[in-house]
Structure formats: C-alpha cells, structure tokens
Amino acid sequence: MLAQADQKERRMHVGIATGFQHQSGNEVDDRQFLKEDLDMAVEAEGLGFESIWVTEHHFSNYSISPSPLQSLAYLAGRTKQVKLGTQVVVLPWNDPVRVAEQALWLDNVTEGRLLLGFGRGLGKMEYDGLRVDINQTRQLYREHAELIITALETGVIEGGERTKQPRRELRPRPFRSFEGRIFGSAGSPESVRTVAELGIGVLIINPEPRANLGVDVDTYHQVWGETHSARRSAPAPMLSGTIFVDESSDRAKEMSIKYHRVNFRAAVKNYGMAEESFGTTKGNEFYAKMRISPEKIEEMAENTAKVMPAGNPTEVIEALERINADLNLQGFFPHFHFGGMPREEAKRNMRLFADKCLPEVKSWPCEGTLDGLSRELQTS
DSSP, X not given: OOOOOOOOEEEOXXXXXXXXXXXXXXXXXXXXXXXXXXXXHHHHHHHTOOEEEEOOOOSSTTOOOSOHHHHHHHHHXXXXXXXXXXXXXXXXXXXXXXXXXXXXXXXXXXXXXXXXXXXXXXXXXXXXXXXXOGGGHHHHHHHHHHXXXXXXXXXXXXXXXXXXXXXXXXSSOOOSOOTTSXXXXXXXXXXXXXXXXXXXXXXXXXXXXXXXXXXXXXHHHHHHHHHSOTTSOOOOXXXXXXXXXXXXXXXXXXXXXXXXXXXXXXXXXXXXXXXXTTTOSTTOGGGGGGOOOGGGHHHHHHHHHHHSOEESHHHHHHXXXXXXXXXXXXXXXXXXXXXXXXXXHHHHHHHHHXXXXXXXXXXXXXXXXXXXXXXXXXXX
C-alpha cells in the first residue's frame, strides 16, 4: 500500500550530466575521451555536485554512451555519495527484464543512490541500428515502463501485451522504494500525459521558455490528479541542458554559441532532423514541426545556444532563477562539456560554476523527492 507521501522542504539538488559527446575530432580517440569524461564526472563530487547523470545514444559522435547503467556502475565504484542518474534509459531499445535487474543490482550495491530517467528515443538511425520498429515506440515505451516500475516495487516482473513476460522473481530484490526517484523525459503533449499516468516525475531536457516546451506542466498536474490518489503528490521536475560560465560575460556567450553550433549539427545528424521523413513515423507526428531546413541549421543552433544559461556567474545564477520560477524545479543537472570544447575549457567551466554559482543555487528551497518518499514495498 502507498503510505503518506509527505514531501519535506529540501534544498535544490544540483548535479552534472555527461553524454560522452565526442565532437572533439580524431585527435582524441574514444578510449582517451571516455577516460577524461569519467575523470571529470568523478571530480564533480569533490566540487559539491550531488549527482552524475549519463545519457544513452548509439552509433555516432553525438554521444558515445550505449549503456548508461553500465557507466554508472563504473562511477559507483569511484564515488562515495553522489546519486547516479540515467538521462535516459531509452526503454524501447532495452529489454525490460534486464533494465529492472540492472537497476535493482546497482541500487542495492550503492545503498539507494540510483535515480532513473526513462525516455523513448527519437533517432530513426538508432532505432534501425538496434532492429526496433520506430513505429512501435509509444507502445513499447508505455509497456516497458509499466513492467519495470512494477518490478522495482514488487521484485516480480510479468505480463505485457507485446513482451509476454512470464512471471519471474528478480534478484537482488528491491530493498527500498523507487517512489519519487523515477522520471520520464517528456517532449510532446502525449508524452506528458503518459509520464503523469505512469506516476513518475518529469525530466526536462532543455531549459526552453515554458511557452515553447513540449512539456505542459499544467497538463501534467491535471492528469496526475485524475489518475492518482490525492495522498500522492507529483514529484517536482528535474532539468538538464547546458551551462557555460566565464568571468567575462561576452566570452561566455561567444563560446556558448561556438560550441552549441558543433553540438547542434551533431544532434541534427543523429536525429535526422533535416530529413523529409523526420516526424512522419507513428507516434512521433508532434515532432514534424521541428524539422529543420538545411539552410536554417546554423540559425537554429545559435537560437538554441541563446536559451541556455551562459554568462558571468551572476548572469548564470539569474538565468537559473528565472527558469526555476517558471518551472518550480527540484534539481538541475547541466552538461558542462559539449560541442567539442577542449577538455581544460570544460573543467574550467565546471569548476567556476562550482565556486561561484553552486552554493547559491543549492541554497534554494524546493520540494524534493530524490531521497525517496514514504512507500511500503509490495514484494511478494
């Protein structure tokens, strides 16, 4: 049974994210790049960041991160107390039994440090390479999420119209609830409804102005209220994105645009956003309006950079304050290394934020759920 989910007032959670975004060219091989990105993530704990989040992507330099839970298992062994999050596990690409087993194993050995973000993916190139029908994305996401969420609470997995999973007890068993520790990426109105119905929090990938977001926070809360008991409160959202901070405001904004151009071109290629077929597959029709004409790519890259926090420390704090006032967040976990920026620049970026911005942002009050909510496990 669900116990009273009283959310105590807590302070803003601030972590970091890495997508192992290898746009640094051939002068840095994959082995070296991975080592440097992992070392930077480990350093973040000592700087005061509270979590490390890892993405999932396949087959391109946009992100050489095929297994976020595997990466987090490595980071678990090199860190002491930071939480470890997936941004995201793309559920249609993964067997739900394996996701549930790996999540339970990692949560057990880290004494409950795991945070889970789920998503359904958008890149047809990745779907084709993994031999998954992109036209089934919405159904697969919903079914896999339901199986995994139930398994993480009960220790048992079974069912599914497509999966047809025979009943099995999972080992290791869950030792604490994931209530309040699971989030779903929601970039379209239908995804927002699904995330609310699943009873998980919203993970916002980029800090677009609320009017431009596919995430309608009001709809999320409305659907949550229609679906769940009044005793069960919706978790406040989590936000990722990028940050570029420098003592020089002009330099920060100039460099942010420079590296976002590189990163945006890689994203357009990875997702096929300039192709005629983008947004035409079943379940992805909402994204058709986001198709980009090839001649508009540079302009859109610059526009994307302009909505990301960039500037001197005061300006970055003010930007985060505006975003938080709009979305009522419980945490941020930005990328500090993106777009092929030199490693030393990325470290400087992260360290300056930790020194000049992190204490202030971590002092902001919020309704936090990342330590889990009161829930009795339903293990069989």
